[in-house]
Amino acid sequence: MPDFQAILEHIYQDAVIASDKGTVASYIPELAHIDKNNFGIHLRTSDGNDYGVGNYNKPFSIQSISKVLALSKAIALIGEGTWKRIDVEPSGHPFNQLALLEIENGIPRNPLINSGAIVIADILISNLKNPKEDFLNYVRDLTGDETINFNKDVAHSEKVTGFKNYATANLLKSFNNLNNPVEDVLDFYFHQCAIEMTCQQLTKAFFFLANKGICMLNKTRLTKSQAKRINALMLTCGFYDEAGEFAFEVGLPGKSGVGGGIVALLPDHFVITTWAPGLNKKGNSKLGMLTLEQFTSKTKLSIF
Ligand code: GLN
Numbered sequence: 166m167p168d169f170q171a172i173l174e175h176i177y178q179d180a181v182i183a184s185d186k187g188t189v190a191s192y193i194p195e196l197a198h199i200d201k202n203n204f205g206i207h208l209r210t211s212d213g214n215d216y217g218v219g220n221y222n223k224p225f226s227i228q229s230i231s232k233v234l235a236l237s238k239a240i241a242l243i244g245e246g247t248w249k250r251i252d253v254e255p256s257g258h259p260f261n262q263l264a265l266l267e268i269e270n271g272i273p274r275n276p277l278i279n280s281g282a283i284v285i286a287d288i289l290i291s292n293l294k295n296p297k298e299d300f301l302n303y304v305r306d307l308t309g310d311e312t313i314n315f316n317k318d319v320a321h322s323e324k325v326t327g328f329k330n331y332a333t334a335n336l337l338k339s340f341n342n343l344n345n346p347v348e349d350v351l352d353f354y355f356h357q358c359a360i361e362m363t364c365q366q367l368t369k370a371f372f373f374l375a376n377k378g379i380c381m382l383n384k385t386r387l388t389k390s391q392a393k394r395i396n397a398l399m400l401t402c403g404f405y406d407e408a409g410e411f412a413f414e415v416g417l418p419g420k421s422g423v424g425g426g427i428v429a430l431l432p433d434h435f436v437i438t439t440w441a442p443g444l445n446k447k448g449n450s451k452l453g454m455l456t457l458e459q460f461t462s463k464t465k466l467s468i469f
Pocket of ligand 1: 323
């Protein structure tokens with residue numbers, strides 16, 4: 166068994182002195198003031214051991230990482246019906262690209278780009294009684310932590326500047342791939358992205374995907390086959406037009422968010438979360454990607 170704490174500390178020390186820490190996302194104004202020197206890593210192994218370094222207990226905006234949890238909830242609710250409205254192919258384009266959606270008649274390439282996540286939000290609104298509250302409770306329940314909450318300022322900040330997401334939702338609506346009003350779907354979507362969690366909480370929340378669908382509290386959230394499918398989607402689509410690079414460098418299913426978080430996992434072995442708010446040109450955490458590459462190289466633990 167590798168000495169995980171020593172490996173994390175070593176990687177952390179190397180990464181904090183990096184001269185180029187990337188650029189903090191500023192297109193959501195409320196995220197622009199986050200200090201890019203924040204940096205945390207948290208690891209949980211399947212046998213229940215926890216390891217953390219840096220700011221692994223500081224909450225941050227999970228943004229697109231929420232798309233995996235929303236997808237999991239949608240699949241738990243409507244199963245295979247999900248795939249009537251969304252494809253499962255990598256897009257090879259940025260997360261908010263519109264062109265492909267028009268060419269492909271309103272069927273998003275996958276649920277982890279914005280158009281696909283907006284359709285998932287529509288599914289959740291149609292199937293949950295109190296959508297925002299129920300989804301938040303789902304995330305709290307997965308984590309076993311009642312303190313998790315939305316950052317309403319971040320949700321509002323995206324609401325007043327998210328013109329491209331409005332364009333995407335309207336395009337989906339024009340192709341009859343949105344059943345609820347655009348305003349309602351985006352209000353839900355902006356809130357799910359504005360949930361704040363720590364690295365440690367995210368590691369716990371994603372545990373069921375590394376554990377055949379069974380969460381930290383020993384409840385079955387998905388079947389083994391459904392968990393496998395979500396992991397396959399993270400591997401092929403979790404990093405948009407950098408999914409190939411992540412698979413090549415890191416070799417794990419994972420998901421990033423523009424808040425600077427990345428969650429990655431090796432089924433039956435571990436979940437690891439990094440947070441470093443500076444992003445590269447594709448909108449993925451610069452130090453997070455470097456850290457995870459170092460982690461799988463040093464431990465020799467990846468799916469390949
Ligand atoms: N809320 C963000 C958006 O819709 C999420 C993007 C991301 O994290 N990649 O633009």
